[in-house]
Amino acid sequence: MSVAPLNLPSYKEKSPEVAARFDRIRARPVVLSIRNLKKTFDTKDGSHIAFQSASLDVHRREFICIIGPSGCGKSTLIRIVAGLEDSSGGEILIDGHPVSGPGPDRGMVFQGYTLFPWRTVRKNVMFGLEMRGKSTAVADVEARQWLDMVGLGKFEGSYPHQLSGGMKQRVAIARALANEPRILLMDEPFGALDALTRCKMQNYLMQIWRKVEVTILFITHDLEEACFLADRIVVMGANPGRVVEVIENPIPRPRSTEQLLTPEFLALKHRLDELIHAPAETDDEKLPMIKLTEAGDEVE
Amino acid sequence: MGLRDRLGLRHELPPRRRFVLMVCSFLLPLAVWSIVSYVPWIWHPRVRVTDPGGVDYFEAGMDVDRDVFAHEAANAVKAGLKAPVGYRVNPKYLPPPHKVARAFVTAFTTPPRLPSEPWLLESFGLSIRTIFWGFFISSIFGVPLGILCGTYRFFARLQEPFIEWFRYLPAPAFGALCVAILGIDDAPKVAIIVIGTFFQQVLVIANTVRKVDPALIEAAETLGAKGWRLLTGVVIPATIADIYIDMRILLGWAWTYLIVAEVFGTMSGITFFITLQGRYNQYDNVYAAIAMIGVIGLACDMTLAWLATILFPWKRSRSSGRRRIKPVSQLIAESPPTGAGELNFTSSPPAELPGGSVNPAQSEA
Numbered sequence: 001m002s003v004a005p006l007n008l009p010s011y012k013e014k015s016p017e018v019a020a021r022f023d024r025i026r027a028r029p030v031v032l033s034i035r036n037l038k039k040t041f042d043t044k045d046g047s048h049i050a051f052q053s054a055s056l057d058v059h060r061r062e063f064i065c066i067i068g069p070s071g072c073g074k075s076t077l078i079r080i081v082a083g084l085e086d087s088s089g090g091e092i093l094i095d096g097h098p099v100s101g102p103g104p105d106r107g108m109v110f111q112g113y114t115l116f117p118w119r120t121v122r123k124n125v126m127f128g129l130e131m132r133g134k135s136t137a138v139a140d141v142e143a144r145q146w147l148d149m150v151g152l153g154k155f156e157g158s159y160p161h162q163l164s165g166g167m168k169q170r171v172a173i174a175r176a177l178a179n180e181p182r183i184l185l186m187d188e189p190f191g192a193l194d195a196l197t198r199c200k201m202q203n204y205l206m207q208i209w210r211k212v213e214v215t216i217l218f219i220t221h222d223l224e225e226a227c228f229l230a231d232r233i234v235v236m237g238a239n240p241g242r243v244v245e246v247i248e249n250p251i252p253r254p255r256s257t258e259q260l261l262t263p264e265f266l267a268l269k270h271r272l273d274e275l276i277h278a279p280a281e282t283d284d285e286k287l288p289m290i291k292l293t294e295a296g297d298e299v300e
Numbered sequence: 301m302g303l304r305d306r307l308g309l310r311h312e313l314p315p316r317r318r319f320v321l322m323v324c325s326f327l328l329p330l331a332v333w334s335i336v337s338y339v340p341w342i343w344h345p346r347v348r349v350t351d352p353g354g355v356d357y358f359e360a361g362m363d364v365d366r367d368v369f370a371h372e373a374a375n376a377v378k379a380g381l382k383a384p385v386g387y388r389v390n391p392k393y394l395p396p397p398h399k400v401a402r403a404f405v406t407a408f409t410t411p412p413r414l415p416s417e418p419w420l421l422e423s424f425g426l427s428i429r430t431i432f433w434g435f436f437i438s439s440i441f442g443v444p445l446g447i448l449c450g451t452y453r454f455f456a457r458l459q460e461p462f463i464e465w466f467r468y469l470p471a472p473a474f475g476a477l478c479v480a481i482l483g484i485d486d487a488p489k490v491a492i493i494v495i496g497t498f499f500q501q502v503l504v505i506a507n508t509v510r511k512v513d514p515a516l517i518e519a520a521e522t523l524g525a526k527g528w529r530l531l532t533g534v535v536i537p538a539t540i541a542d543i544y545i546d547m548r549i550l551l552g553w554a555w556t557y558l559i560v561a562e563v564f565g566t567m568s569g570i571t572f573f574i575t576l577q578g579r580y581n582q583y584d585n586v587y588a589a590i591a592m593i594g595v596i597g598l599a600c601d602m603t604l605a606w607l608a609t610i611l612f613p614w615k616r617s618r619s620s621g622r623r624r625i626k627p628v629s630q631l632i633a634e635s636p637p638t639g640a641g642e643l644n645f646t647s648s649p650p651a652e653l654p655g656g657s658v659n660p661a662q663s664e665a
Binding site: 082083084102103104106107108110112114116117118119127128130131132159160161175176179185 | 513515516518519520521522523524525526529533534537538540541612613614
C-alpha cells in the first residue's frame with residue numbers, strides 16, 4: 001500500500017487574493033458566536049461528554065463547514081444552535097444577543113427533508129411566512145419568488161411526494177430562506193442523495209448563497225463537499241467531541257468542479273483526511289485473520 | 301401462471317386476477333350455500349309431508365325429522381295403513397339463495413302485518429339514526445380529547461389510565477343503567493353506542509397522533525411556529541388523514557354495537573324487524589335484513605374512502621396520482637412505520653436542472 005509521495009503545497013498556503021478575501025471576511029460583523037459550548041448526556045454509567053468547550057465566531061455571509069467523524073457531536077452542536085436541544089454550558093449569541101429555544105432567525109435544513117406532506121410546494125414555503133404573521137397574499141408572492149430562485153417555480157402546485165429527493169431539498173432550502181434567517185443551519189442536507197444529485201445540489205447551493213444575504217453553517221462528513229463549499233472548515237474530533245482545527249480554505253472563488261483536481265484542493269483534502277482518519281487506523285478496525293476460501297488465485 | 305406465480309409470498313397480483321379473486325370471495329360461500337340448498341341428498345334433515353297417509357298427526361305441508369318420518373312410515377305400513385309421502389327439505393332457518401334474493405325486494409315492499417309494526421325501510425332509518433347520533437356524540441368529545449392526549453403528556457396521564465380501565469367494561473353491561481337514566485326510547489340505545497365507541501376512540505386517536513413525525517415538529521419550530529400553532533399547523537394536519545382512517549374503523553365497531561343497543565328499552569330498528577320476522581318464521585327476510593346491514597356498512601365505508609381521496613390529495617398513490625379507494629384492511633397494512641422520515645431514494649427523476657424538461661408531477665392537479 002505504498003503511494004508515491006504527494007508533492008503538494010501546504011494546505012495553509014494562500015494566494016494573496018485569497019488572503020485578502022479572508023481579511024475582508026474577518027472585518028465583517030460576527031453573526032453567530034458560539035462561546036464555550038458544552039454538551040453532556042446523562043447515561044446509566046455516569047455522564048457522557050458529547051463535546052466540550054466549542055467556540056466559534058461566524059462572520060456575516062461566511063460559509064462554514066463543520067466536518068468530523070460520527071460521534072464527534074457535530075449534529076448535536078448544530079441542533080443546540082438551532083435551539084432544538086439544550087446545552088450543558090456556554091452560550092450562543094446571534095448578532096451579540098444570547099438566544100435560547102428555536103426561532104425563525106436560525107433557519108434549518110435537515111437531512112430528512114421534513115417538508116410538510118399535506119402542503120403543496122408553495123404552501124410549504126409559505127409556512128414560515130404565515131407563522132411570522134404575514135398576510136396570505138404577501139406570503140404567496142414571496143413564496144413564489146423564493147421558488148423561482150431555487151428553480152422550482154413550475155412545481156409550486158405539486159405535493160412533496162411527487163418530487164425527487166434533490167427537488168425536495170431545494171424546496172426545504174427555499175422554505176428556510178423565505179424566513180430571511182440571520183444564519184442558515186444545514187445538517188448533512190445532501191447526505192441522503194446520490195452522488196450525482198449531491199454534486200448538482202452543491203452547485204445550486206453555491207449559486208443561491210451568492211444571490212442571497214445569508215450566512216451558512218453546514219454539517220457534512222464528506223471531505224470534498226467541505227472543501228468545495230466552505231470558506232472555513234471546522235474539523236471536529238471524537239471521544240470526547242472537540243474542535244480540532246479550524247482551516248481557512250485556500251481555494252479561490254468562484255469555484256467549479258474542475259478545481260477538484262488542483263494541487264490546492266488535493267492538499268486541503270489530504271490534510272482533512274489526516275485529521276479525520278489518522279487516529280482511527282488502529283488494531284480494532286482490522287478483522288481477525290480467518291480465511292474461508294480455498295481458491296488458489298489470490299486476490300491482489 | 302405457475303403456482304409460484306399465484307402463491308408467491310407477498311407477490312403482487314395483476315389487476316384482472318385481483319378482481320376475479322374479489323368476486324370469488326363472495327361466490328365461494330354462495331356456492332356452498334347453493335349446494336346445501338339445491339342438492340337434495342346433501343343434508344336436508346327434514347321431510348315435508350305431502351300426504352299424511354295413515355299417520356294421524358301428520359298434516360300436508362308439515363315438516364318432520366327424517367328419522368321420525370321413517371319410523372312413522374314403518375309403523376303405518378306395519379299396521380296395514382297407507383304410508384305417508386313427503387320430500388326432503390332443509391330446516392326453515394336455512395332458506396335457499398333465491399328466496400333470500402327475492403326477499404331483498406319483497407322485504408321492502410311487504411307491508412307489516414300489524415299497523416304498529418315497522419316497514420323494513422323505517423327500521424333501517426331508525427337504526428341509521430341511532431348509529432349516527434351515537435357516533436356523532438362520541439366523536440365530538442372523543443376526537444378532540446384523543447388529539448389532546450396524543451399531543452400533550454399532561455392530558456395523556458390525566459385521562460388515559462381511567463379510559464384504559466373503562467374500555468374493558470362491555471357497553472351492553474350499561475344497558476339497564478341507561479334505560480333507568482334515559483328512559484326506554486332512543487336515548488339509551490344512542491348512549492350504549494357512545495359508551496362502546498368513545499373510550500376506544502380516545503385511545504386509538506391518541507395513538508395515531510403520537511405517531512406524528514417529530515422531525516416535522518422540529519422543522520416547524522425552526523420556522524417560527526410556537527404553542528397552539530404547532531398543534532393546529534402541524535400536528536393536526538399531519539395526522540388528520542390517519543385519524544380519518546381510524547374513524548372509518550371505529551364506525552365499523554359502532555355498527556357492531558347497534559344490534560345489542562337496540563334490544564334495550566323498547567326494541568326498535570333493524571333488530572326489532574329481524575326478531576319479528578324470526579317470530580313469523582320468515583327467515584328469508586331475516587337473512588336479507590342481515591345482509592343489508594353489511595351492504596349499508598360497506599357502502600358507507602366506500603363512500604368515506606372515496607371522500608378521503610378528495611379531502612387528502614397528498615395521500616394519493618405516489619407514482620400515478622390516481623385516486624384509489626382502498627378498504628380499511630389494506631390501509632392498515634400500508635400505514636407507515638412510526639418516525640420514519642420520508643427518505644425515498646428509488647424514484648428520482650432523471651434530471652435535476654431547474655430549466656430542464658422534468659415533470660414527475662403530472663398528476664391530475
